[in-house]
Amino acid sequence: MFICSNSEVLKADGLNNTTDIIASIAVLIGLKLSQKPADEDHPFGHWKAEMVASTVASFIMMVVGIQVLVGAITLISLGGHESPDIISA
Ligand SMILES: [Zn+2]
Incomplete structure (x- = not known):
């Protein structure tokens, strides 16, 4: 996957949109x-x-919700995550 913004929330939203397509087909x-x-x-x-x-x-x-939640908690607890790029806005 091509990720240029370094933004977790955009990644989560993109994942949500992608799986929405799969769920809609189902x-x-x-x-x-x-x-x-x-x-x-x-x-x-x-x-x-x-x-x-x-x-x-x-x-x-x-x-997907659990995956995003676990990913966010992991990032918060581990720290060291950089701020998202301005392009993500
Ligand atoms: Zn039948």
Whole structure:
């Protein structure tokens, strides 16, 4: 990844945007699948695909959130981090 600003918050936001795309694709697939009518394999329909998609999306968000949190706590406790470049503004 190309990082020129040395800014943790921009990195966190960029990570969030990237995983948002992945989560949105998971939600789109889940919504598409949940529209399918009931068939032999799934006599009650496919609505649970939406629940699976929301579980996947929330899990992605949770993992990224924890990763950013742990990274920030690590940086604070270790110290030695330089101020972000003015270009990050
Ligand atoms: Zn089916």
